[in-house]
Amino acid sequence: AQSVTQPDIHITVSEGASLELRCNYSYGATPYLFWYVQSPGQGLQLLLKYFSGDTLVQGIKGFEAEFKRSQSSFNLRKPSVHWSDAAEYFCAVGALGAQKLVFGQGTRLTINP
Amino acid sequence: NAGVTQTPKFQVLKTGQSMTLQCAQDMNHEYMSWYRQDPGMGLRLIHYSVGAGITDQGEVPNGYNVSRSTTEDFPLRLLSAAPSQTSVYFCASSSQGLYGYTFGSGTRLTVV
Numbered sequence: 001a002q003s004v005t006q007p008d009i010h011i012t013v014s015e016g017a018s019l020e021l022r023c024n025y026s027y028g029a030t031p032y033l034f035w036y037v038q039s040p041g042q043g044l045q046l047l048l049k050y051f052s053g054d055t056l057v058q059g060i061k062g063f064e065a066e067f068k069r070s071q072s073s074f075n076l077r078k079p080s081v082h083w084s085d086a087a088e089y090f091c092a093v094g095a096l097g098a099q100k101l102v103f104g105q106g107t108r109l110t111i112n113p
Numbered sequence: 114n115a116g117v118t119q120t121p122k123f124q125v126l127k128t129g130q131s132m133t134l135q136c137a138q139d140m141n142h143e144y145m146s147w148y149r150q151d152p153g154m155g156l157r158l159i160h161y162s163v164g165a166g167i168t169d170q171g172e173v174p175n176g177y178n179v180s181r182s183t184t185e186d187f188p189l190r191l192l193s194a195a196p197s198q199t200s201v202y203f204c205a206s207s208s209q210g211l212y213g214y215t216f217g218s219g220t221r222l223t224v225v
Contacts, residue, residue, distance in 0.1 A: 004155075006155075009153070036216075041218075042218060043117075043216035043217050043218045043219055044156075044203070044205075044214075045216070046213040049212070049213055090155060090156065099144050099146075099161055099163050099207075100158050100161050100171060101158070101214070102158075102172075103148075103155040103156040104155050105153055105155040106155050
């Protein structure tokens with residue numbers, strides 16, 4: 001069965017600092033991987049996705065993620081965070097041909113001014 | 114373009130009551146899903162549908178029913194509400210599930 005682990009429940013970084021959010025997945029075949037962001041009181045918005053090809057994928061809002069098969073990881077990064085990036089971030093995995101996603105527990109990001 | 118619309122936004126139920134959470138999308142998406150979000154547990158799939166007339170269970174289907182009579186609508190029914198169903202419920206849709214889902218803004222349900 002698929003599973004996703006986000007080891008960090010809460011991360012605090014200073015505005016302008018770099019960011020990396022960790023995501024580890026478990027799935028027997030080639031995974032389809034996603035990062036979503038949720039602002040307070042809002043639904044989820046897709047940041048980026050990986051299906052195949054280049055293991056470094058670019059998303060919206062200046063985010064990128066790198067797929068590392070050997071480590072079963074799909075970490076999200078941003079070179080310089082802005083106060084508006086404060087939100088909760090969810091990693092998700094979908095199986096080939098599946099119509100459903102399995103989500104991690106989420107990482108809450110706080111930005112210090 | 115409204116996207117995915119969920120109603121109501123907030124609801125308080127008494128234990129044992131039934132109700133239907135509404136979800137509608139205007140993007141002609143084939144795939145639709147219902148998730149519940151609880152603190153520290155991420156989002157868990159309740160039911161999903163890959164087209165009109167086709168539904169299937171997710172991780173946590175007990176206590177919930179769905180139907181998909183049209184492409185646009187995917188209502189979620191709580192048969193007999195329990196306090197354990199207190200949660201935030203999200204509906205999502207996609208033209209092809211693997212290309213990312215569009216989420217509604219959620220329904221916050223409290224069962225007392």
